[in-house]
Each structure stands twice: as structure tokens, then as C-alpha cells.
Amino acid sequence: MIKVVWFLKRAEGLPLTEFREWWLGHAQDVLNSQQAHLSGYVVNIRADDDDTAPGATSDDCEWDGIAEQWFADRAAFEAAYSNPSSATRADTLAHTSRFSRLVVDETRLR
16 A cells, blocks of 8 residues: 655645635545545545644744555556646646645555
8 A cells, every 4th residue: 555645835826725725626636636546545635724723833834735555566556647747736836826636555543
């Protein structure tokens, strides 16, 4: 199993509500284009611009959300990302100020 975690920061001037609306539509486009290769896909978007919930850290988080994708194996992962000029990538570039990804080994504790 391969898990990819994407970190996204919304484009400058894009309100969180509009970013959320865009990302949920974008996520559906990603799902539609990669569905044959994905084992799982979850999107997590910042709940609020101002995190005052218990346990908050003293510094602001630099990301507005993360997405998690699971692939059964390396072949599925590579098939999903074999087109570097895909429409979903161009859409991401238009709505984010930056993004990053991390390929991880997931350890479930529960």
C-alpha cells in the first residue's frame, strides 16, 4: 500500500469558503480521473481561519488542508500520476499559492 499526503495553501486573496468549495469540486475531478487506481481518497480542509480550539499551537499552520490518497501498489500510484500536465494539476496551480506532497508509510494505531 502506498499513501500520499498532499498539503495545499490557498491562493492569495482566495477566501476559505471559496477555497473549500473549489477543493471539493476539484477532489471530485481527481476522483473521476484516478478512480481506477485509487484504493481510498480523503480531503481535509481547515475548519476556520482562526483556530482557537483547545490544544491549538502558538503558531499558525501554514496549510489550509490536506488530502490523503491510498494506492494498492507502486503501479497504481504511477498510473494515477503518469500525466504531469493533467487538467487537475493545472486547476490546482490556479487555486493554490503552493502545494507539497509526502509519500508515507501509514501506521494505524487503532
